[in-house]
Amino acid sequence: MSGFLDARDIRREFQIGDRTLPVLRGIDLSVEPGDVVAIVGPSGAGKSTFLHILGLLDKPTSGSVLFKGTPYSDLSDGERARMRNSTFSFVFQFYHLLPELSALENAIMPIMIQSSILKWPMVRGDARRRAKSLLDRMGMGSRLHHVPGALSGGERQRVAIARALMTNPEVVFCDEPTGNLDTVTSQEIQDLLWSLAEERRTCFVMVTHEPSLARRAHRVVRMVDGLIVDGEAQQAIAQATAPPPAPGPADSPAGNPV
Numbered sequence: 001m002s003g004f005l006d007a008r009d010i011r012r013e014f015q016i017g018d019r020t021l022p023v024l025r026g027i028d029l030s031v032e033p034g035d036v037v038a039i040v041g042p043s044g045a046g047k048s049t050f051l052h053i054l055g056l057l058d059k060p061t062s063g064s065v066l067f068k069g070t071p072y073s074d075l076s077d078g079e080r081a082r083m084r085n086s087t088f089s090f091v092f093q094f095y096h097l098l099p100e101l102s103a104l105e106n107a108i109m110p111i112m113i114q115s116s117i118l119k120w121p122m123v124r125g126d127a128r129r130r131a132k133s134l135l136d137r138m139g140m141g142s143r144l145h146h147v148p149g150a151l152s153g154g155e156r157q158r159v160a161i162a163r164a165l166m167t168n169p170e171v172v173f174c175d176e177p178t179g180n181l182d183t184v185t186s187q188e189i190q191d192l193l194w195s196l197a198e199e200r201r202t203c204f205v206m207v208t209h210e211p212s213l214a215r216r217a218h219r220v221v222r223m224v225d226g227l228i229v230d231g232e233a234q235q236a237i238a239q240a241t242a243p244p245p246a247p248g249p250a251d252s253p254a255g256n257p258v
């Protein structure tokens, strides 16, 4: 237990007609401040479902998530919304940018959502400057006024990452952030995410199928069939399923001749 972000015995079932589908079957995970955690596992293992629960986009059927010691279940709807908009942020595989807004306007959006109508004129200038500087930092300085339709996949993902960082979130949840990109662009986005995580000491929890991204994480959590299979369990499974070793000289019962 870290006291920063703790998931305890998370279970999530979906009701499909008269059938109950258990998708998460008792997950515990502790994340420390500044951690970069990669969640890997086969398709359908429940990775996105778990990420959504950690990020307050979905509720578990049972179990609890605590952020800095406060269970999510104690939060009011307003507090949940504030955490989703300020404390946490999200980067998805398909960017989820607003198509009619420019790169700059998309990046500014979280600050606009945070501010009241009265406050917005006062924070607008600063928000634009911060968005410009983030987009610049991501090599998007010459694309500020392009709409998403006029940007490549990698450029759209850069805008989505800038948007995710605008509020200085404490945790960024990424669901396959490079899943829709070619290898070279994926590598560029990985480098970017990695340097941002290191620079800002922001916590990143990323679902990924990319071994190269997972390898760079501080910790890799493997999910299989709604459960976390930790290093020890993986080893135990590998040992239990491995063929018995052929007896070598060291195994020969030297002191016990037959």
Ligand SMILES: Nc1ncnc2c1ncn2[C@@H]1O[C@H](COP(=O)(O)OP(=O)(O)OP(=O)(O)O)[C@@H](O)[C@H]1O
Residues within 6 Å of the ligand: 014, 015, 016, 021, 023, 041, 042, 043, 044, 045, 046, 047, 048, 049, 050
């Ligand atoms: N709203 C829902 N209603 C019913 N079943 C759902 C719902 N959301 C997810 N599931 C089911 O839960 C299981 C896990 O889904 P999830 O999207 O979490 O998997 P995943 O590990 O992210 O897979 P992938 O790597 O393909 O993205 C799947 O069998 C999926 O069909």
Ligand SMILES: [Mg+2]
Residues within 6 Å of the ligand: 047, 048, 049, 175, 207
């Ligand atoms: Mg998924």
